[in-house]
Amino acid sequence: MRLQLFFVVVFSLAVYLPAGAQSRQPTPPPPVMAEKTEAELAAERLLLQRQANAQSLLINLAVDARHFKDDTTRARALARIADMLWENDQDRSRSLFRSAWDAAENGDAKGRERALEDLRQQRAANPGGGYSRLDPGDLRREVLDLAARRDRTLTEEFLDKYRDQKARETAAEPGRSQNTLVADEATRQRFALATDLLRDGEIERALHLADPAMSSINIQSIGFLVRLRERNAAAADGRYAAMLTSAPNNPQSEANTVSLLASYLFTPHVYVVFLPRSTTAQSGRPAPPINAPASLRSAFFQAAAAILLRPLGDSLSTDSDSQYLALRRIMPLFDQYAPAEINRAIRTHLEGLTAAASDKARNRDDQFTRAPIDGNDRPPNRNDQATRPGPDARNPSSDEQSLLERRERANTADERDQLNLQLALAMVESDDSRARAYVEKIDDMDLRNEARGYIDASIAWKLVQKKDVDRAIELVRTGQLTHFQKAWLLSSTARALGNGDREKFISLIETATTEARRIETSDPDRPRAFIAIANVVFNFNRAAIWEAMGDAVKAANSAEKFTGEDGKIAFRLNRNGINSSHQHGFSDFDIAAIFKKLANEDYDKTVELARAIQHETPGANATIAIATAVLKEKKK
Numbered sequence: 001m002r003l004q005l006f007f008v009v010v011f012s013l014a015v016y017l018p019a020g021a022q023s024r025q026p027t028p029p030p031p032v033m034a035e036k037t038e039a040e041l042a043a044e045r046l047l048l049q050r051q052a053n054a055q056s057l058l059i060n061l062a063v064d065a066r067h068f069k070d071d072t073t074r075a076r077a078l079a080r081i082a083d084m085l086w087e088n089d090q091d092r093s094r095s096l097f098r099s100a101w102d103a104a105e106n107g108d109a110k111g112r113e114r115a116l117e118d119l120r121q122q123r124a125a126n127p128g129g130g131y132s133r134l135d136p137g138d139l140r141r142e143v144l145d146l147a148a149r150r151d152r153t154l155t156e157e158f159l160d161k162y163r164d165q166k167a168r169e170t171a172a173e174p175g176r177s178q179n180t181l182v183a184d185e186a187t188r189q190r191f192a193l194a195t196d197l198l199r200d201g202e203i204e205r206a207l208h209l210a211d212p213a214m215s216s217i218n219i220q221s222i223g224f225l226v227r228l229r230e231r232n233a234a235a236a237d238g239r240y241a242a243m244l245t246s247a248p249n250n251p252q253s254e255a256n257t258v259s260l261l262a263s264y265l266f267t268p269h270v271y272v273v274f275l276p277r278s279t280t281a282q283s284g285r286p287a288p289p290i291n292a293p294a295s296l297r298s299a300f301f302q303a304a305a306a307i308l309l310r311p312l313g314d315s316l317s318t319d320s321d322s323q324y325l326a327l328r329r330i331m332p333l334f335d336q337y338a339p340a341e342i343n344r345a346i347r348t349h350l351e352g353l354t355a356a357a358s359d360k361a362r363n364r365d366d367q368f369t370r371a372p373i374d375g376n377d378r379p380p381n382r383n384d385q386a387t388r389p390g391p392d393a394r395n396p397s398s399d400e401q402s403l404l405e406r407r408e409r410a411n412t413a414d415e416r417d418q419l420n421l422q423l424a425l426a427m428v429e430s431d432d433s434r435a436r437a438y439v440e441k442i443d444d445m446d447l448r449n450e451a452r453g454y455i456d457a458s459i460a461w462k463l464v465q466k467k468d469v470d471r472a473i474e475l476v477r478t479g480q481l482t483h484f485q486k487a488w489l490l491s492s493t494a495r496a497l498g499n500g501d502r503e504k505f506i507s508l509i510e511t512a513t514t515e516a517r518r519i520e521t522s523d524p525d526r527p528r529a530f531i532a533i534a535n536v537v538f539n540f541n542r543a544a545i546w547e548a549m550g551d552a553v554k555a556a557n558s559a560e561k562f563t564g565e566d567g568k569i570a571f572r573l574n575r576n577g578i579n580s581s582h583q584h585g586f587s588d589f590d591i592a593a594i595f596k597k598l599a600n601e602d603y604d605k606t607v608e609l610a611r612a613i614q615h616e617t618p619g620a621n622a623t624i625a626i627a628t629a630v631l632k633e634k635k636k
Helices: 002-023 038-065 071-085 090-125 139-147 152-171 185-199 203-213 219-231 233-249 255-266 294-308 320-337 340-356 396-409 413-427 432-440 445-466 469-478 483-500 502-517 525-540 542-558 591-601 603-611 616-635
Strands: 270-274 279-283 568-575 578-585
Touching: 038 071, 038 090, 038 603, 038 616, 071 090, 071 139, 071 616, 090 139, 090 152, 139 152, 139 185, 152 185, 152 203, 185 203, 185 219, 203 219, 203 233, 219 233, 219 255, 219 270, 219 279, 233 255, 233 294, 255 270, 255 294, 255 320, 270 320, 294 320, 294 340, 320 340, 396 413, 413 432, 413 445, 413 578, 432 445, 445 469, 445 483, 445 568, 445 578, 469 483, 483 502, 483 525, 483 568, 502 525, 502 542, 525 542, 525 591, 542 591, 542 603, 591 603, 591 616, 603 616
Parallel strands: none
Antiparallel strands: 270 279, 568 578
16 A cells, blocks of 8 residues: 555656646746827827717718719719728728719710810811810729729729720711720720729739730730839739730731730830821830840740731731831831741731832831830820920020021011010020010010910929029019919919028018919919918918918808819910910819818817818818828828
8 A cells, every 4th residue: 555655656746846847937928018108098099089080070071972063073072082981881982982983974074075165165266276175084083093992893893884985985976996906995994093003012903903904905905014014024924925825816916916015025115006097106214125035025926927927818907008017117126036037927028018008108207107116215105285386495596596587588577476476485495584585576465465474474384393582583573474373483482492581481471472362352263372372381380370271261262163172373375376385283272282281280170170161172172181181190
């Protein structure tokens, strides 16, 4: 019995001692969490309270926004609120996005009609030509931009609606043909959205959006791949290789298709296609040929040969001139890089196209046929609209001499006035004092006054860009500027001056305020001027900001057409066949920036200020700006 007891004790000690030894090892202390101070906790509570308040502001605004009279305001407000509420209430946000889309459709239709009416009025006022096209805007694109970052299914739903609408518009124009080398409007929107997502680093979302349209070879799909390659070469090369495989099997593939495929490898961002009755070119910043794998380059030349060496009649696009021009442009690539047997076959094919082409095509020598194939230059963009015909601003001295010689030979006063106007336009950038001198030589008083105002406004824009404080102040005194232009020029000059000269800064702001008060009460430029002044005051004289914003809100309530966004400085000259215009967006005219800053300065006071705005559009923009500031601060 004792022996058994002895073994039990020994066994117990054997089991106990290791466990006890382990238990006596020091236990690592828990991580030390820095305790928040009372001030930090109070700040967090205040921020949460403001966040909840901002959510309520947005929800109440969404209820009101559904009944806004203006389609643009309704579409933008609903889409922005949907975006802001997405993380907390996706069902509500989807409903708001759909309501925003409906409003955007109506707004875009009205915008197109306004643009056509503006063009009709220009033609009636100036039958000789020289028209500038009013941008009708694109509200649906704005809704899509926000929806694409939130919900893929919803984005596809909107893109389907957009495609169907464009199909109906095309069907209503029987003479309108679809060029497969340039994507339709819905596909352009798809690639534009995908490119925006790429720019923001959201590659997966961008590919999800772009891939359904990647089976077609056109300027937009190749352009997207070029931009994708800058972010993810493997993803871009893989999709490009798939294009090379499918293109020879497509009966619509022809020389222009090969030209676009060549652009990916050899002329990124430069795309040129020749159509039976026109030429389409699109370009961005110049870029050298990509460093592509040898297998990819070889696959391109194999696919190109399979497409180009078909009998011409096998292609659905059999216009020999466009085929000849496209192949003639890219032939140097085959001479330099293609295997010898492919190069010989393609050159023989080009000789056949040359024989079939018209004399006009064979003799054609312009910026499109000379468009580079090595990425070292860029052709003009056919979509770029030149608004200032006449002298070449890149060589003002040569143009000035040529125009002076023509003025000496002019037979009538009208001809001399026209040439003096062209001289003034040519000299704005290089020597604005001489530009003003040429304006004074115009005999026609009405034309001289109109030209003087345009030239002085152009000089003002140049001085703002150069931050030339002294000359800007002098132009305010001597130039023929509107009160709005003076207020803008003075506030911009005060911003450039900053705190360098406090006395001069205060004088500039006071003078700008005086000019703003001289603007007609109902003119939407009046609140824009006051908001521009407030933006400058906030940065350099914080104590005076609430007084400045009081003036801005009073002005906004008196100007029914003031929206609080899309602020721009614009001036136009349209006389005697010359149409020259400037239009530059200027965020200091808009409500968003100043209300975001004020919300971080004094939230409650800023909310009351927004509630004092009586018109729906600027009031909605102010409220959304406040909520954006608070909710983004929470995310940080």
